[in-house]
Amino acid sequence: MSKEKFNFVEAYYRYKKIRRTEERITEIYPTDKIKSPVHLSIGQESIAVGCSMASSKKDIIFSNYRGHAHFIAHGGDYKAFWSELYGKSNGLSSGKAGSMHLGDLNINFMFTSAIVASSIPNAVGYALAQKIKNLSNVVLCYHGDGAMDEGVFWESINFASLKQLPILFICENNEYAIYSHLKKRMYQANIIERVRSFGLKAKKIKNDTFTIFEETKKILKKIRMNSTPHFIEISTSRLKDHVGIKNSPNMKKNDSRLIEDKELLFLRSKVKDFKKIDKKIESEIDKAIRYAEKSKYPKQNEILSNVFSNL
Amino acid sequence: MSNSLNLSYGKAIYEGIYQSMLNNPNVFIFGQGIDDYKGHYGTTLNLHKKFGKERAFDTPISEDSLTGIAIGSSLAGMRPIFVHQRMDFLMLCMNQLVNMASKICYLSNGIQNVPIVIRASIGRSWGQGAQHSQSLYSFFAHVPGLKVIAPTTPYDVKGGIIASINDNNPVIFVEHRMLYENKGLVPQKKYEISLSSARVTKKGSDLTLIGVSYTVVDCLRASEILKDKKIDVEVIDLICISNLDIKTIIKSAKKTKKIIIVDNDWLYCGLASEIATQVSEKLKFKIPIERMGYKFSPCPTTRNLEDNFYPSANVIAKKAYEMITNKKDWTPKKIINKEILEFKGPF
Ligand SMILES: Cc1ncc(C[n+]2csc(CCOP(=O)(O)OP(=O)(O)O)c2C)c(N)n1
Ligand SMILES: [Mg+2]
Numbered sequence: 209m210s211k212e213k214f215n216f217v218e219a220y221y222r223y224k225k226i227r228r229t230e231e232r233i234t235e236i237y238p239t240d241k242i243k244s245p246v247h248l249s250i251g252q253e254s255i256a257v258g259c260s261m262a263s264s265k266k267d268i269i270f271s272n273y274r275g276h277a278h279f280i281a282h283g284g285d286y287k288a289f290w291s292e293l294y295g296k297s298n299g300l301s302s303g304k305a306g307s308m309h310l311g312d313l314n315i316n317f318m319f320t321s322a323i324v325a326s327s328i329p330n331a332v333g334y335a336l337a338q339k340i341k342n343l344s345n346v347v348l349c350y351h352g353d354g355a356m357d358e359g360v361f362w363e364s365i366n367f368a369s370l371k372q373l374p375i376l377f378i379c380e381n382n383e384y385a386i387y388s389h390l391k392k393r394m395y396q397a398n399i400i401e402r403v404r405s406f407g408l409k410a411k412k413i414k415n416d417t418f419t420i421f422e423e424t425k426k427i428l429k430k431i432r433m434n435s436t437p438h439f440i441e442i443s444t445s446r447l448k449d450h451v452g453i454k455n456s457p458n459m460k461k462n463d464s465r466l467i468e469d470k471e472l473l474f475l476r477s478k479v480k481d482f483k484k485i486d487k488k489i490e491s492e493i494d495k496a497i498r499y500a501e502k503s504k505y506p507k508q509n510e511i512l513s514n515v516f517s518n519l
Numbered sequence: 520m521s522n523s524l525n526l527s528y529g530k531a532i533y534e535g536i537y538q539s540m541l542n543n544p545n546v547f548i549f550g551q552g553i554d555d556y557k558g559h560y561g562t563t564l565n566l567h568k569k570f571g572k573e574r575a576f577d578t579p580i581s582e583d584s585l586t587g588i589a590i591g592s593s594l595a596g597m598r599p600i601f602v603h604q605r606m607d608f609l610m611l612c613m614n615q616l617v618n619m620a621s622k623i624c625y626l627s628n629g630i631q632n633v634p635i636v637i638r639a640s641i642g643r644s645w646g647q648g649a650q651h652s653q654s655l656y657s658f659f660a661h662v663p664g665l666k667v668i669a670p671t672t673p674y675d676v677k678g679g680i681i682a683s684i685n686d687n688n689p690v691i692f693v694e695h696r697m698l699y700e701n702k703g704l705v706p707q708k709k710y711e712i713s714l715s716s717a718r719v720t721k722k723g724s725d726l727t728l729i730g731v732s733y734t735v736v737d738c739l740r741a742s743e744i745l746k747d748k749k750i751d752v753e754v755i756d757l758i759c760i761s762n763l764d765i766k767t768i769i770k771s772a773k774k775t776k777k778i779i780i781v782d783n784d785w786l787y788c789g790l791a792s793e794i795a796t797q798v799s800e801k802l803k804f805k806i807p808i809e810r811m812g813y814k815f816s817p818c819p820t821t822r823n824l825e826d827n828f829y830p831s832a833n834v835i836a837k838k839a840y841e842m843i844t845n846k847k848d849w850t851p852k853k854i855i856n857k858e859i860l861e862f863k864g865p866f
Contacts (some may be wrong), residue, residue: 240863242645243645243646243821243822243864244645244647244648244820244821244864245646245647245651245866246865247646261765280831294819295821295823296647296821297824302819302821303819303821303824304821305820306646306648306821308648308651309820309822322651323607323650324652325578325580335667349840354580355580357579358581358583358611359581359583359584360581364548385551385580386551386552386554387552387555387556388551388552391579393577394579427542449865451864452864452865452866454554457556463532503822505823505824506819506821506823506824508824508827510819510822511814511816511819511827511828512814512815512816515815
């Protein structure tokens, strides 16, 4: 697709909505209305936006505890998201899960895990089921660079290759696992080569929203046609601390990215009426926050509900 | 105590590790982020600067293999300490701990041993939710060949970490996030506590409260509340989960003739059940025994459910009152533990 035909309005909307959501969380956090850890995605928005715009509605999303961006970009229930952060009964999981475990089956967004790499084999299993059932849906599996430290990551991609499963692994390489840099964790940081050696098609993609969209779109088409596992790596920066709302101590204080986001400005420059979109986003956020604030906490007997399935 | 300092639980752990590393060049420590600026609640702060990167280092997120690596190094004479930010992450180490570490001594006919220490924090409070708050120590205590301890006070945590490092067996060392700031007197010298003794923290005659790790704090607060009703309870800090000090418990039971075990975990197939069973096996007469612990569900994230997921001081006090008086006419004022109220994350 040519850049001219790309839906910049939608890209700007998703990107800015993620950014503003995270900023609003940052503002609210000191009031202690959100009493649980949040792993913010500020700085990593382009990946979620590009990949989500390239994927189709039937595709299945596996994310992790740093899932706000993915959830919003793929169109998860936004009001229920805020209610979940507030721990309210009309949240995604009645407030019992919180920010680290978002999920919305209406958009095939699987509930996320806060144990590093633990849902990667689940994503592979979901892809296995698509193949057995002869469906054309693709599984998108977002994960961090740190997840690739775990043996289960490599065992999972080996299996995905062995069975030629319809899955796209999306590595958001922000170079850090909490405060540990990649170089302290991997002897060789040549991620792409290592993944290729397991038989997956792997590609490093330049970090801008349009390129991520365009490349992902092509790859997803291939996966849908041939059922082959693919892997993409995108270099990115997490501007906030690993968890919580402070700026990342891994960034220099005068880093220009902390002052202005070039990608956001670029997307904005492609949108004539960006002010209108900004207004729309702000009003959506306001409404969702008001909804969450007004909602009730779950009743005490909810503690014991859904430990086992009632289906 | 002379030559003692008023130290936090976190600092006491640090002292124990520092002195052990100074004393024995075979002791080394590793784990995710142990060399970062927070140094795992201060317990490992700057150890890499003092002892070098070879003896104190950060690791990849590879719990399973690193447990095996700790075991391997111990077979070669080292004494590794492997630190985990959360107890939950030990689930990735199960094979190495249960199938390897606990078996090597037995299978080698006692020729080999595995002197490793696995430190893990229980992460209760502030919306840690289902995967970052679990205790799970009874899984390990179930297995012959593993020792499991969970000290509560700064004194015991320092003596406990030193004893664990010196012990010739694998020790799972359980810490609690809400205890790191607790202060108490800690001798400056290097000392060990027994890995099979409980401690009577408060003497009393009307009922015995048995706590472990953070629930000891709840039991002590309950004993304060009960003073309003002129009830005098004894509080036992279990400390050792695998080598249960049943003698101390029986002695107390003979005196008070009533026991409440407040576990820091689910009750089903757990530590509290083990204690209750051993008490009823060893006592010649029958006494009432109650168990309290987590609600039998994953830990909910939202605060209004999280508060009731855990046994609290007022609920413990109410139960004790009812057991002693056979009356249900008193509901003690609800108190939320101040360290839990004050804790504002983000982790
Ligand atoms: C099995 C396990 N080990 C350790 C942790 C603690 N932990 C939480 S997030 C994280 C870093 C993960 O880094 P990465 O995969 O790069 O994701 P990022 O946070 O950078 O998005 C660690 C070590 C955990 N949650 N699970
Ligand atoms: Mg990372």
